[in-house]
Amino acid sequence: MTEKEVRLFGSWASAFSLRVEWALKLKGIEYEFVNEDIPFNKSEELLRLNPVTKKIPVLVHNSKPLPESLVIIEYIDDTWTEGYLIMPKDPYEMAQARFWAKFAEDKCIPATFGVFLKEGEAQQKMLQEAREAFKTLEQALGSKNFFGGDQIGYLDLAIGWYAFWIPIYEEIESVSIVDNKNAPLLKAWFSKILDVDMIKTSLPPRDKVYEFSKHLQPHWRNASPLK
Structure with a gap:
């Protein structure tokens, strides 16, 4: 398969396209990044490639488009089987990684965006939900350095953007979502994953975000925020 036939339609400020970039870089895959001006000026090509949700990211491999970041990450791991393994080999651990990724999508992300987008009592309600969700998510981490064990894996890629974006939302709204009191293990993981070279060198400028x-x-x- 020709790596040069890989294109990623995303946005410089999208955590969801960044997930895919991390996966591509872990695999050592060369790709062309097509920056979309979201949310207001999506290209006709993007709308053609993803007519269903009309969202980024979209991976195009051998002229075949594939949307949805978590689906794309698994596709990358299944397609380029050489080198770095993103998904666990063990079927049970693989299922667990998918379970917690879905939990994060269903519980952590809506609550986090709720804190950022709502005000007053509604924001406080979402803040409580977010703290509870992240406390629960800690169960998947336990005493490990990363969710993938000694090195980053699927779940780390799925939620790694939390370590960068959540502190920004906290600063904007003057709140604390993930801290050493309610989620100390997760807070420590924030520092660890942001210290991984491939992660930190791929992040967009914080002030711009x-x-x-x-x-x-x-x-x-x-x-709704775009994926």
Whole structure:
């Protein structure tokens, strides 16, 4: 398979396309990154490639498009089987990784965005939900350095952006979502994963993400954040 036939439609400020970039880099796959101007100026090519949800990221491999970041990560691991293994080999551990990724998608992400997008009592309700969700997520980490064990794996890629984006949302809203009191293991993992070279060298400039998030906050309050 020709690596040059890999294109990723994403956005410089998207945590969801960043997930896919991490997977591609772990596998050593060369790819072309197509930056989409979301949420207002999506290209016609993106809409053609993903007519169902019209969202990023979309991976195009050998002219075949594939949307949804977590689906793409598994596709990458299944397609390029040489080298770094993203998914666990053991079927039970693989199922566990998928379970916790789904938990994070269903519980942690909506609550986190809720804290960022809501105000007053509604925000406080979402803040409590977020703290409870992240405390539960710690169960998947336990005493390990990473969710993947001694090295980052599927779940680390799925939620690694939390370590970068959540502190930004906390600063904007002057709240504490993940801290040493309610989720000390997860807070420590934040530091560990941001210290991984491949992770930290792939992150967008923090000040730009801060300003981008602040700028789009009013829009996002009336529309779901894009994946």
